[in-house]
Amino acid sequence: MSSIAKKIQEQQYEDQQQQQIHQTVVIRKAKISIGEVILLCALAIMVTFLGVKIVSNQAAIYETNKEIQQVEVSIDKQSKVNEDLKVQVDELSTYERIWKKAEELGFKLNKNNVKGVQ
Template sequence: MSSVAKKIQEQQIQEQQKSVQTVIVRKTKISFGEMMLICALAVGIAFIGTKVISNQAAIYKTNKEIQLTNHSIEEQTRVNVDLKEQVSELSTYERIWKKAADLGLKLNENNVKVVQE
């Protein structure tokens, strides 16, 4: 009986080895629908990234134009201040009298009229 028991025990061991060897690991495949969703997601991310970059470029361009405009305004303001100073220097009474005298004009009190406000 011991030989029968050994045979049964060996058969059980062989069955266990066969059952262990027959375990198949299956890889999960991506279905067509899932592949389409992944592609749509990739396209969406690419589109949004492109849109963000183009918006940043437009903002940069606008800021650059604003800075250039501010610089030209400041430069024109300086020019205007310089011209106002020149006008105030050139419109002094002494200069006007000197220019009038150079041109041969004389002050005649009979021709001067006083205007009151």
């Protein structure tokens, strides 16, 4: 019986080895379907498109702000010129200057023709 027990023991040992071999041989891979690949590609394309769109919009906003600042600077310069011209008009329209210019041109003051206006 010892030989029968030995054979049984050897068979059990071989079965265990075969089971271990079968267990290590089986490797499962996660498969991605074609639909999932298409969806991932579409998502990547949309993300890329939106990124480019955002960058181009920011560039357009930057250019517009730059133009606005240039226009504001030119408006400030023109306002200064206008203020200087107003001061010059006020200086040139004083009564003394007008009277002096009238005398140079030969006009004389006639009190009968002058009326006071308030």
